[in-house]
Amino acid sequence: MHDLIETYLDRIAGLKSDETHKTFTSNMRQFEQWLNENDYDICNIEPLELEQYFIQMNNEGYAPNTVANRFESVRGFYQFLSDKLGAIEQSPVEDLKRSDYVQKGTKKHDHAELVYITPEEKELMCENVPTPTLRNELIIRLLWQTGVRKSELVEIEIEDIDREARSIDVWSNKTKEWRTVYYQPSLDLLMEQWIDGGYRSSYMPAEDSPYLFVTERSDQMSPKTVNRKIVRQAAENADIQEVMYTDNAGQKRYRITAHTLRHGHGVQALKSGIDVRTVQKHLGHAKLEMTMKYLQLVDSDVREGYRRFGTSADD
Known part of the structure; x- marks a missing residue:
């Protein structure tokens, strides 16, 4: 796993529950796999390129909650790189809206x-x-x-x-x-x-x-x-x-x-x-x-x- 992702997950482990850390780890592992498959640089990806990741999940039939969770994990990662580490100047997720990729009315926690x-x-x-x-x-x-x-x-x-x-x-x-x-x-x-x-x-x-x-x-x-x-x-x-x-x-x-x-x-x-x-x-x-x-x-x-x-x- 990329060093920057590991650093991000270490921080999540210190701030969140074990279950949340497990979810973030799974989400970031899937995201890194997609980056590698498309030959994208983790620190130099453009918003329109990143948008394809969330569109692809919808096209492949992923559940709305899964798309929402992965969006939040990726957004948190790039905010961490920008605001905490200074590894990038601006988050590529900054101008993306989760609602564009998740069905309206979907919530992270469903009653069911x-x-x-x-x-x-x-x-x-x-x-x-x-x-x-x-x-x-x-x-x-x-x-x-x-x-x-x-x-x-x-x-x-x-x-x-x-x-x-x-x-x-x-x-x-x-x-x-x-x-x-x-x-x-x-x-x-x-x-x-x-x-x-x-x-x-x-x-x-x-x-x-x-x-x-x-x-x-x-x-x-x-x-x-x-x-x-x-x-x-x-x-x-x-x-x-x-x-x-x-x-x-x-x-x-x-x-x-x-x-x-x-x-x-x-x-x-x-x-x-x-x-x-x-x-x-x-x-x-x-x-x-x-x-x-x-x-x-x-x-x-x-x-x-x-x-x-x-x-x-x-x-």
């Missing part, structure tokens, strides 16, 4: 893409976590009860936890803000066993680590480990995992991930009667509109429940 897991599925995952089982069950239950992002989970330090109040101060690299989340008494025993019962201290890196979760080799767990080796593996062990689709980059997209645990928390919180603004604050959503999407899912569940009720209830 909001997948969440149920309490029953969460319990199945907890019963089928990979080893070490105590640590990994605590991680899944903590993700479910707090709704924190996996990138936030791995940044939690022991001193951030008030075990008497059952609260955790969480720092978000996404919003650049602290917020406080809460967990339930049902986690007290797992938390005590992990921190005080010798489980965490049995890992050699734990002695000098401030972080709540460590591994055998590292003093801080990575978001990728949380998602792939714990959450997705637990779902596979429970036989409830499925591949939703394979994207245009050839990457499999799984139904159950760390983020669907977060969605599950949001939906369950609203079902429990917690008001939407409190849920927004707890999840760290910058905009209320994102939290409101969970209400749509709750409404869908209510409608489906009444349909089942209507077909099975006595007159």
Whole structure:
């Protein structure tokens, strides 16, 4: 991969979530392949030449969301070269409009893409976590009860936890803000066993680590480990995992991930009667509109429940 692209992706890794970094990496890999196929210089491409990339994706039948995501990745890359590195005088994307290449009304996040897991599925995952089982069950239950992002989970330090109040101060690299989340008494025993019962201290890196979760080799767990080796593996062990689709980059997209645990928390919180603004604050959503999407899912569940009720209830 080109050095400038790698530098750009390194910056994305420091600013965005692991999932966003993964998406940007895939997008930029596809873009670089197109540049090479057309013998374009990465720093000397003209706007009209670059426009052909987005037109070609439309002609090849790429989904509007895919085109939109790749447009944003490429635009961010050239803004980075221009504004941060000074490698080019002006971004070739500056005069291009995303709306010219993406169908009107297309949004980056569609309601249909909001997948969440149920309490029953969460319990199945907890019963089928990979080893070490105590640590990994605590991680899944903590993700479910707090709704924190996996990138936030791995940044939690022991001193951030008030075990008497059952609260955790969480720092978000996404919003650049602290917020406080809460967990339930049902986690007290797992938390005590992990921190005080010798489980965490049995890992050699734990002695000098401030972080709540460590591994055998590292003093801080990575978001990728949380998602792939714990959450997705637990779902596979429970036989409830499925591949939703394979994207245009050839990457499999799984139904159950760390983020669907977060969605599950949001939906369950609203079902429990917690008001939407409190849920927004707890999840760290910058905009209320994102939290409101969970209400749509709750409404869908209510409608489906009444349909089942209507077909099975006595007159």
